[in-house]
Every structure is written in structure tokens, then in C-alpha cells.
Amino acid sequence: MTEPLNNGRFGNFGGMFVPETLIPACQELEKAFREAWGSEDFRNELSALLKDYAGRPSPITECERISNELGYKVLLKREDLNHTGSHKINNVLGQALLAKRMGKSRLVAETGAGQHGVATATAAALFGMDCVVYMGEVDIERQKLNVFRMRLLGAEVRPALSGSRTLKDAINEAMRDWVATVEDSHYCLGSVMGPHPYPWMVREFHRVIGLEAYSQCQDILGSNPDVVTACVGGGSNALGIFSGFVETDAELVGVEPAGGAAVARGIPGVVHGSLSYLLQDEWGQVLEAESISAGLDYPGIGPEHAHLAETGRARYEKVSDKEVVEAFQLLSRTEGIIPALEPAHALAWMSREREYLSGKAVLLNLSGRGDKDATQMMEVLG
């Protein structure tokens, strides 16, 4: 995967569609990131943090029982075992370290399921920075545990009360905050979306997933997996793992919730800083995504995913909430691993496509653990 061109374009997608107020901040961030990413000191410092603080490398688990049940080889990249319970920590440690290097004293973040918010609050605590996390009022209700964790970590959680009161509205609020506080604050965006350089930078911070997985697969399989799959909301964990295999012949499959399938509907649009596929009505009003998983409740998708879809290098499938609930139980029961609802989407696709996948080796990015979803699932499963 290469660097985006021309104000952050991946093919026809991406860009820097933000108010003029934020243009200097985006440009400054691009410059700072480019410089840091080329610096051995920065890379070493981040690698040490990822190893000694976050617990990387994350293992790959070969899953015998679920493999037997599904009829093909299942490998899990265990991002659920990272500190704070998801892949989000990779990006957040990178951005917090960069923010510190840029002299910023405050982190602003949005969160859907709360995983990115928890990760940001964690990094802020670690670096002694102030932290404000915006979260949709609806999500605050369904992710109470993560709200408590963020507050415990010293972050201020502010509800987003407008629109659908979910992730997209939390992003609006975070951007409004950043417009007003740009001089001392860094917007720690949680996915491969937003204005350039975020889609590129966040992918680079998650590239470690793909790099590790590639060499782990060589050790385990002696080759590449046939299929690499991951759930896609904005799409950060998917790009992280795809980046290790995009140059190979492995098939790349992103899985979206049926109620938030931006790629499947295929209408380009501009929101939150970039041009990508977007759920919207005929007038360009952004529609609310609907999913059982707060972390995938996003009407858009990262611009690089739109590019991968348009060029055919990756394909994007969708699954229903019902299939997700079944997959959530399946992995818990067969492997003793309770997945987050987000990666359970990719597993749901795997479970549905048994025939197609028969005899293959499939690598799933298990992007997070399911503790945060336990309360919600208790209600669903009764």
C-alpha cells in the first residue's frame, strides 16, 4: 500500500474537505507525521510502547474446533489480546506520541463502541495529557462499561446530542471542538477516515497488524492464507491487516453490517473530511447507519477502502445482525474466545460462506474482545 497523492487521494477518493480553519492543522499534521514516520527514534519509541505497554506482537491462534465445524482452516489474528482489548491502541499510541512531539497538550476523540475512546483515554493518561471524548448519547447508553472506563482513566466524556446521536454525530462534535481548540489540541481520529493525512496515518499505525500477520502466516502455513477478512465500519482494523497481504494473491474481504453497507450501495459523497462511499439520500443528506454493533454504526467508509473496492483488489460483503449474534455465540462456544460484535461480522460472513471457503485457509482479524458487549448480548439472548 502506497502513500496517497494529491491532497491525500487514493485513486478517486480521499481529500481534505474541512473548514479553512483546520487546513493549517491538517497540513502541519501531515508534515509532522511524515517527519516522525521517517525518524528512527520515533519508530523505536513507538515499537517499545507497542511491545512493553500494549503487549505486541499479538499472536495468531489456529482454531481447531471452529475449523472442524466450518470445514476449513480458521486463523485468528488476536488483536483482542492487546492492552485495552482491541486494535485501537496501535493507532492511539502512535497519534499520542506524535501529538506530544508536536507540543499538543490535549487529545480530542470520538468514539462509537467506546473502544477508541478507551484507547485514547489510556494514552492520554500514559502521557499526562488532557482528554475529551465525544460519544453519541445512544452509544453512551449501550456502552456504559466503556463510559465508566474512560472516566476512570481521567477523560471527560461528552455526549453528542444532535442527529442520530451515534458515531457520526460524535465525529461532528469532535470536529467542532477541534475547530475551536486547534492551537493546543490534537484530534485523535479513530479510523482510516477523515481529512488527509488521517486515512493514511491511521493505516500506517495499524500496518503493524498486517506485518506481524504476514510473517506469522509464513511460519504457521508456510504460505499466505487464501482469504483475509475483517469487519469494516470506518475500516481501520481491516486496512491494518490488509496492508500485510495487499501485495500477495490472498483474497481480501471486508464485511459491513447490512444496515451500514456503504460500499454495497456505492454512492460517493463527502462528509467528515473525505470523499468516499457514503449512505445518503437523493439530496446528499447523510443517512443513519443501523447495526447491532456501535463500533460499525458509521454511514461512510475510509477512502482507501472505496479505492480498493473500485479497483477490485478487495471485495465488501454484508451480514445481518442475526447472523452476527450467531457468530458471536459460535466463537465463544467453540474456542473459548468471546469476540467483540464488530469482528463477529466477519465471522458471520465466514460462517455463511462455508461452501465457498471449503478447503481454504482463512485469516480473520479478531479486532477486539467481547466483554464490552456482554450487557447488550445478555438482553438479546435473554
Next chain:
Amino acid sequence: MTLREEGIENTLLRVISDGRKCLVPYITGGFDGYLEAISAAAEAGANAIEIGIPFSDPVMDGPTIQEANDLVLSAGVTPLQIIDEIASLDVDIPLAVMTYYNVVYRFGLERFASYLSEAKISGAILPDLPLIEANSWKSAADMKNREAILLAAPTTTQEHLEEVCKETKGFVYAVGLLGTTGARKELAESAKIIAGRCKEITKKPVLVGVGIGAPDQAVEVSKVSDGCIVGSAIVQQLLDGGGPEAVGKLVAEFRSALDNG
């Protein structure tokens, strides 16, 4: 030629050459009574009017305009409906729409410019379309002789500010503070600074918007700028149920303050 057809830049330049300050109120399109409010504002001495086309994710707008936005959107009013209604509105000052880029993108840039032209709307302000992404829209607007009004922010670098001033049509929309739209208790320091920086560069009208909520603030900022845009304070009148009458009264207060300030 009527003022409405003469366009924003020419009209405002004439106001300035007459030794007066420019007053541009913002009114949320599609809001109950907004057409009458536009007429009342024109009657009360506005030099041009900015009409908001509500968008689902207005990142540059604060609570007041968001609230009006949400009411219009939940009533199911479409952008085209607003443009059509403005087309048949009998008011003789230039008009601009303010909306977000995705609304324009979804129409198709050239198609949107054509609709503006047919409705005798002089130009558009798109706060999430910065100059570096604005080339396609500027060309589409130029082709239909519409004014693509660009924004300058307190954070804008000197080099970039010169580009904005060079490329904007209609006027330079100088953003008065770091933040979203909304009335503030006091005029931000940054308002006069950004106005001054723009005035040093360009002969085009320089109007300050965002954070101008009271007549004394308008007078104060217009000591440096050529005038101002007043949004949330006006929209608040509509939200409070004051209707076109309250809008007209508030615009008249700003007008009188600017003329006597």
C-alpha cells in the same frame, strides 16, 4: 439590471464606495416563515442575504443554527424546494446560499450552479470546501456566472490567505474566531485581526462572520472590515417564534448601528 441580478460583489462594492458598511444576515432556508423573513431583512436594510440550505452534518455550525437545521430537515424540506421557493421570491438584493459540499456534490456541480442561476441566486458559501479542494466547484460556478465565496480563517497562513483573497468571488468571508457559528458575549480579538489581514491584501469586500451577535460587535468589527454577516442572532429570533417581524426589527437595529457607528 436589478440589484439581485447584478451580483454580490458589485452590489457590496457600491455600498462601500458610498461610505457605508455591508450587512449580510443569514436566514435558515425552509424554516417556517423564512421567505417573509428574507423580505423583512431586505426591507430593513440588508445589502445581501445568505440563505442556509440545511445539511445533516453541519460541522461549522453551533447549537442555534443546528437546531433550526434539524427542524427543517425533520419537516422533510429538500434543498431543491428551498431553491425553487427562493426563485419565485420577489426581493431585490443579491442572494447567496450557504450549505455543505455534499449537497452540491450530490446535485452535480454544474447542475447546482445552473439551478442557482435559474433561481437568480448569485453565489454560494460552502464552509467545508476549502480553497485547496475548490477548483471543480469554482469552474462550475464560473461557467454559470455564479460567485463562489471563499472563507479565510484566523489560522490561515499568509500565503494561503493571499490565494483565498485572489480566488474568492463576491466577498472574502473572514471567519471571526476559532470555532463554530453562534453569538458570543464579546467580539473575539481574532475578528479584527483577520479582517485587517484580508484588507491589506485585497480590494474585494471583506466581511466578518461567525461570532457577530450584537450591533455593537458589528460596529466594532466593521471599523476594520467592510461589514459583517449575522447568523445565529437572526436565526434565534425565528426559533423564539418572533417570525419575520422580529427578524426585520433586529436587522434594522444592526443597520442603524452600522450607519451611525
